[in-house]
Amino acid sequence: MRQQDLGHCAALICPPEPNTLFKINEPTLKEVREVIKSARTASAPGPSGVPYKVFKNCPRLLECLWKIYRVIWRKGKVPQQCRYAEGTNDNLNTWLWAVDKSGLPGKFKAWIYQHDILPHLLWLLLVYEVLITIMEGFKRKISQFLLSLAEEFKVIRASEVLLYRDSTNTKVSSADVEIRTGRKWCAQDAVEWEEARLQHSDLVGTVVSGRAGLGSILKSSYSKASGKDLLATARDWQLLVDLVRQLRFPDIIAATTLRPDIVLMSRATKQVVLLELTVPWEDRIEEAQVRKKAKYVDLVAECWRNGWKARYKPIEVGCWSFAGQSLYWALGLLGICRLHRRRAMKNIMEAAEKAS
Secondary structure, three states, X not given: OOOOOOOOOOOOOOOOOOOOOOOOOOOOHXXXXXXXXXXXXXXXOOOOOOOHHHHHHOHHHHHHHHXXXXXXXXXXXXXXXXXXXXXXXXXXHXXXXXXXXXXXXXXXXXXXXXXXHHHHHHHHHHHOEOOXXXXXXXXXXXXXXXXXXXXXXXXXXXXXXXXXXXOOXXXXXXXXXXXXXXXXXXXXXXXXXXXXXXXXXHHHOOOOOOOOOOOOOOOOOOOOOOOOOHHHHXXXXXXXXXXXXXXXXXXXXXXXXXXXXXXXXEOOOOEEEEEEEXXXXXXXXXXXXXXXXXXXXXXXXXXXXOOOEEEEEEEEEOOOOOEOHHXXXXXXXXXXXXHHHHHHHHHHHHHHHHHO
16 A cells, blocks of 8 residues: 555645755765764663664674665665564563562662663554564563552552651650642552451461461461560550459540459550469360450450550469460560560469469
8 A cells, every 4th residue: 555656636735846856866875883882881782782882893793784774775675574573572571570679669679660661662662563462562571660659659658657656756656747748649548458367367377278287387376476675666655453352443544344463554655464363273275265365355355445455465374384375475575585584484484383
């Protein structure tokens, strides 16, 4: 269709004949050298993947390129290999992987994609003939990496929420700093939902998976994870003990008739720690822990609904001075180091044996 003559059309404007004829001679080696010399070294390469820097530093290779251009000029037809961007897919994959593995924050990766990769890609798509199926493949490939950027953005914002909320500075933690991320996704809601899911997983405990026996698959516990000293997160901790006088649970946290043995509370950071001590027979330690956990589930949930970050730890010490793992993890939650933790456990076990 392009070679067919459509004849004269009166509606078309007939421009005047040019005064200077177009030069249709074969390109000389000097002209090719001038074009290569004027080109930027950092320009994006073509389908072959060979940048201009190679031709600038390799004169003999430039002569081979000039001979190829002479053959194309004489035949008057551009080869099909030069019409399609065959190396674009590989180049795009290399660029995206390099940016994704760079370790940069998500906003810098998005900036590199927008101002570096996208212009190079658009230039290749405009210069060469690209099928729509190839373009859809590029779209899917780019979407995979942009999805990782979105996930990194969510992780960073969630970490920022925890940074402000669990700050050791009481002024920062009590300021209720709001992290704005738009209407579609809220960082505060995501953190609260994830913490609730982990707490529910702790309450469910270890379950049988397939034919594997109970306890054969190790599972990390959210309640045992202590990234830092809990007591260092606030400076106004108040200790309430059900020892001499009957303990009454603070009404500002929740209204209940339950009386934990120890209550640690911080009004500035709105944190509360509940500790319940049980001294059962050694063969009934696990049963006592399950019973005590179920007893305070509703109270802990109500504390969270009222805006308090509640942590509950049932502690079991056998009447024959055998301490369960709950004592070890409870002391670790309070930031007691290993040496002092072993001494404290020894004193607690001796006291339990004497009292029994």
